[in-house]
Amino acid sequence: MPTRDDLNEIVLKAYECSSTNKAKSCGELRNLADPLMDNPLPSAVCKDLVWELLQSAKTSKINSLERRDSIDIPARKISNACLKKTKAINSPRGNQPRIKT
Numbered sequence: 001m002p003t004r005d006d007l008n009e010i011v012l013k014a015y016e017c018s019s020t021n022k023a024k025s026c027g028e029l030r031n032l033a034d035p036l037m038d039n040p041l042p043s044a045v046c047k048d049l050v051w052e053l054l055q056s057a058k059t060s061k062i063n064s065l066e067r068r069d070s071i072d073i074p075a076r077k078i079s080n081a082c083l084k085k086t087k088a089i090n091s092p093r094g095n096q097p098r099i100k101t
Helices: 004-020 023-038 044-056 065-080
Strands: none
Touching: 004 023, 004 065, 023 044, 044 065
């Protein structure tokens, strides 16, 4: 699973790609995000967002609002979608004393 730092790096690179519209930053974003597609652990939602980033992270003649949004919106969502969710196990029986019979 990707770490929070890995995801933050992807998000920051996505913002850089969307704002600068430079081949270097967009290529770096694709290089950072691509390994998540081959990793079996991230959820389908995570991979859908990564796919959106990979498709959108390309330079354009005009850095339109639509282009920037197509990168920024999935980047904003990726941290929550791709972090491993830990579930608290609340077992009421686990806290009860055992009774000998």
